[in-house]
Amino acid sequence: MxxxxxxxxxxxxxxxxxxxxxxxxxxxxxxxxxxxxxxxxxLPTGHWRMDSVVLLAIPLFIIAGGIMERGKIAAPLVAMAELFIGHIKGGLSIAAVLASGVFGSIAGAANATLICIGSIMMPHLRKANYPRGLSAALLVCSSPLGLLIPPSTSHILYAWVAQQSVLRAFLSTIIPGIILVVLLIIVNQICLRKHKDIKLMKRPENFGLALKTRSIKAFPAMMMPAIILGGIYGGVMTPTEAAGVAVLYAVPIAIYVYRGMTWKQFRETMLHSGVTIGVVMAMIFMVLIVSRFLIFEDIPAIAEELIYSVSDDPIVILLMVNLVMILVGMLMDDISGLLLCTPLLLPIVQSVGMDPIHFAAVLGVNLGMANITPPTAPLLYLGARVTEVPVNEILKPTLLFIVFAWLPTLMLTTFIPQLALWVPNLLLG
Structure with missing residues (x-):
């Protein structure tokens, strides 16, 4: 009781x-x-202690994401994408998805991605007569790509709780992330077929000069993911050290190169990030205590017994596990859902032969989808504010993206283990 x-x-x-x-x-x-x-x-003890160095990466990535968001570091990335595909129908939408993936890979946070890319891309999409409900829905559904394309704060937490390799957890979602990008673009292009009044961007007459100019401007921004990801996967830096380097690199780039913020605005950004960090860490602390209660009371074993009483078919079990994660994710944010689901469901999926790194990918896709799935859907309501489009206009196309992009990605990731394991095994042995 x-x-x-x-x-x-x-x-x-x-x-x-x-x-x-x-x-x-x-x-x-x-x-x-x-x-x-x-x-x-x-209280969190042992390898779950809150003074872990691994956890330090989370506030550092939050600070880096805040600086990128307010420092206009994403703008030249968007301009580069527009240069190549802005002249084709749906090109601006494709640029929005790609920019969300690149920005999300650096910031590692869906809300920062949505605020930054949404505020940059939505005025361009409106000006080109793209349907505003579909465009806002695409921006909302693309923002969780930061949870799938590394580095991801969620996977840092997963590796910490599940005692797995952070690098392997990062790499597990690369192929699912690419699959999701492709499906989002395809669904969007199909939805755009009936819209005949979309204005196409004119390709510059001197394309070579335009490419050179924008490349020079975008180079400092492009170096940020190169430094972070190259440092992590090259074995030069740990994720925590890479997060620190990201902050140190982002500050002068935002203030002196792109002039997106002043030192006064940097102070305001740090204060805002501090509030976010405080909320996130308090949330992690509270959820961890409840998670440990579940473990001490042997709730994972009870849940496993309950699921096996329904069916011992691995396919049915994995479907039920996915359903539980979707329901949990619909009620709470990705970090809370991860901290609750990992100790509860990991023993169950391991009992049917799922690798913990494979489960990291499944969990990442699940929680990313849950952030845009009603009734809670925090990104859906945030997207309505950022794009200034009513929720009722965003809801229907969002459901289309969930059914025809997110759900297929989830099913493929769940039932084809190599989509999650191939890259980690290839790069790390």
Missing amino acids: IIFGSILIICTLLLLGVSVHLAFGAVLAFLAVMGGHDVAGY
Whole structure:
């Protein structure tokens, strides 16, 4: 009864709009008062300790993402994409997806990607007569690419909780991320066929000169992912060190090269990032305590027994596990969902032979999709504010992208293990 009461409290508070860390805090109070549990005994210890160096990468990437968002570092990346494909029908939409992938790979946060790329691309899409509901939905559905294209803060947390290699967790989502980019573009192009009044950008008469000019301007921005990813995969830097380098590199680029912010605005950015970091770390702390409660009470074994009582077919089990992750993700953000699902579901998927790194990819796709799936759908409502398009106009095309892009990516990632394991095995042995 205590478990069901805890679940009821979480679901009720989240549906009422209470923040995640307060909802989980209420559960801890309920466990202490009604269940007689020693909540202090569930404090994160061992390899889950909150003073882990791995966790330091999360606030650093949040700061880097904030600087990129406000420092106009993404603008030259968008301009480069527009130069190559802006003259074809749907080219601006394709540029939006590609820019979201590149920016997300650096910032590692879906909300920063949506705010930055959405604010840059939406005025261009409106000016070119792209349907605003479809365009806003595409920007919303492309923003979680930062969870799939490394480095990703979510996968840093997964590797920490599941005691797996951070690099392998990063690499597991590269192919699923590419598949999702392709499917989003295809679905969008099909939806654009009935729109005949789209204006195409004129290709510059002196393409070579334009390419040279924009390449020079975009070079500092393009060097950022090259330094971060090259340092991590080249074995020169750990993800935490790469996050620190990203911050140090982004500051002078944003202030002196692109002049997107002043030192005063940098201070405001740091204050804003500090608030975000505080909320995220408090949320991680609260959810971790609840996760440890689940482990100490042997809830993963109970859940495994319950699922096997329904079916022992691996396909059915994996479908049920995916359904649980989707439902969890619909109620809370990706970090909270990851911290809750990893200890609960990892033993179950391992019992049917799924590799933990394979599960990292499945979890990444699931939680990315959950961020745009109603009823909670935090990115959907954020997208409505950023693009200034009503939610009811965004909802239908968003559901199309979920059904024909996100869900196929999830099914392929779940049932074809090599999509997640091939790149890690190729590069890391």
